[in-house]
Amino acid sequence: MDNLTNILSEIGRSPNSPEIYNRLLGLVYEELRLMAARKLRSEAVGQTLQSTALVHEVWLRLLDSFRDQEQPGEGLQNRRHFFGAASEAMRRILIERARYKKRLKRGGPDGKRQQLCESHKTANPIEDDVLDLHAALEVFEKIDPVKAQIVKLKFFSGLTTHEIADATQLSVATVERYWVYARAWLYQQMAERLPNES
Numbered sequence: 353m354d355n356l357t358n359i360l361s362e363i364g365r366s367p368n369s370p371e372i373y374n375r376l377l378g379l380v381y382e383e384l385r386l387m388a389a390r391k392l393r394s395e396a397v398g399q400t401l402q403s404t405a406l407v408h409e410v411w412l413r414l415l416d417s418f419r420d421q422e423q424p425g426e427g428l429q430n431r432r433h434f435f436g437a438a439s440e441a442m443r444r445i446l447i448e449r450a451r452y453k454k455r456l457k458r459g460g461p462d463g464k465r466q467q468l469c470e471s472h473k474t475a476n477p478i479e480d481d482v483l484d485l486h487a488a489l490e491v492f493e494k495i496d497p498v499k500a501q502i503v504k505l506k507f508f509s510g511l512t513t514h515e516i517a518d519a520t521q522l523s524v525a526t527v528e529r530y531w532v533y534a535r536a537w538l539y540q541q542m543a544e545r546l547p548n549e550s
Contacts, residue, residue: 355379357430363418373418377411384410384438390510391442401449406442413441432519435509436501443486443508450482481542488541492534499534502527 359376366372388403388410414437418428428434485507493500498520505511505519513531517524 354431356434360428360430360434363428367418373415380434380438381407383435387435387438387509387511388442391446391508393510406445409445410438410441413445414438417441432521435519436505439505439509439511443504446482446508447486454483484542485538488538491541492537496534498522499530499537502530503534503538506531 356376356379359372359379362369362372363376384407385403388406392401392403392406417437428437489500489503492503501520502516505516506513511519513524513527516522516531517527520527522530
């Protein structure tokens with residue numbers, strides 16, 4: 353058992369110990385920061401979210417998930433589960449930000465058009481792509497959850513093929529094959545949606 357697995361099992365036994373959460377953060381912080389940095393590198397020009405801020409948001413969501421469970425740490429027994437949950441939290445944060453920016457472009461919460469700052473004006477349409485991908489991925493996840501998880505880890509967390517293979521306990525060749533299939537399926541799904549969007 354590695355250190356992360358040990359700490360996750362300690363959380364199950366002592367869920368109210370801040371010291372355990374501090375040790376957990378110290379152990380995973382750098383890996384989370386690297387995941388966030390890789391992901392944000394592929395984001396739109398003018399992206400205002402920094403990797404440190406993304407890591408902090410992910411961490412807060414992970415803490416909330418620990419607190420919301422009947423048995424804290426349930427479902428996060430090892431490194432693969434933990435980073436899978438972190439990847440999912442990162443994905444949700446980026447989707448929420450893309451939706452928020454899209455609402456601003458369409459008039460904001462009160463329905464009035466708002467002047468966007470310079471960073472919004474220079475942004476490319478990646479935010480719309482993220483939302484389209486999210487919609488297609490929700491469908492794909494029902495059809496093939498394993499391949500959908502690979503997409504999440506690669507696209508939303510920025511993991512390499514080798515890191516995904518390690519996290520999912522699949523061979524590198526299998527991850528590559530699943531990624532090619534998933535990418536083609538999602539591309540087709542998103543292309544079919546485009547003519548119907550106004």
